[in-house]
Amino acid sequence: MAATIPCPVPPDQRPQEEFTQLSQSWFFAWPRHRQIDLDKALLLSWLLIAPLTVLIASGSWSLRHDSIRLVLAGAVSGLVLPMLLLVRQWLGWSYVHKRLLSERVEYEESGWYDGQVWEKPLSWRERDLLLAQHEVRPILGRLGRAMATTTGLILGGASICQALSFR
Template sequence: MSQSLCPVPADQRPINEYRDLKASWFFEWSSWPRPRFQRRLLLLWGMAWFVSGPVAIASFSLKEAPFHTFLAAALGANVLLLLILLRLVLGWAYVGDRLQRPTVVYEETGWYDGQEWQKPEPELAQDRLIYTYELRPILQRLQVTLLALVIFSLGLALGWALL
């Protein structure tokens, strides 16, 4: 966005919000190539087991109900991973929405003085291209992953109910 014509503070401009999100340590890995992204998900799921596993073992007798213990730990790990994925989806979706909108809502000095700025056509076209070719594939991957994890969690819950 043009520095001289755009009244929106630099940190509230959608293109800069996108760049900041893409460069942040938490959000950047969702834009990595698929195998690396999947390894990160497995690592996070494994780390979540360090929390959910001991809780499941303390909640159920490992000797008397090993399947319940395993399913409880897996569901606990899934919940933690679901929360992480949900945060990623919401963060990317927020910035994606701001990139696609023809106007930018911003605050000049605080929460009480909201303003709205109409993007010029070239800037709107640029923002929408960034959304279409860079951000939307990330968002779609995250949504599919989130859906797969929800289905997996439902399968674990069904397994629990059938035991």
């Protein structure tokens, strides 16, 4: 009978606990279940910032007298906020994904100066691998699709705005 190996890693630094903390976070839970939930949150963030970016764009002398380009430039620049939110979520989820896939857990007992490394037992590695593959990888896929869509919208909107300036 195999004895259970005591884990020296503080509970809040264990990869599974970090996954749980992200999953329960209001912000990081956006991409957790469905693409439409993430898209709604990003659309809401864009709708909240767009009036401000249009107002800022109205300070441009060349856009002030071209309302179509003004609104388009403001709308495109408003996409920067959703992109920043996506990048922050990507960083958080990819960090947890990396920790789940790792065979070792790096942790700190009491501060930055006493970093330790603990080798995960096989049962932990199997459980973490399943969690990474079936929970975190789909989240990263949803975030990747949302970042690609947002990048496409930014580039497309900027191209249209540029084309309108030559008419």
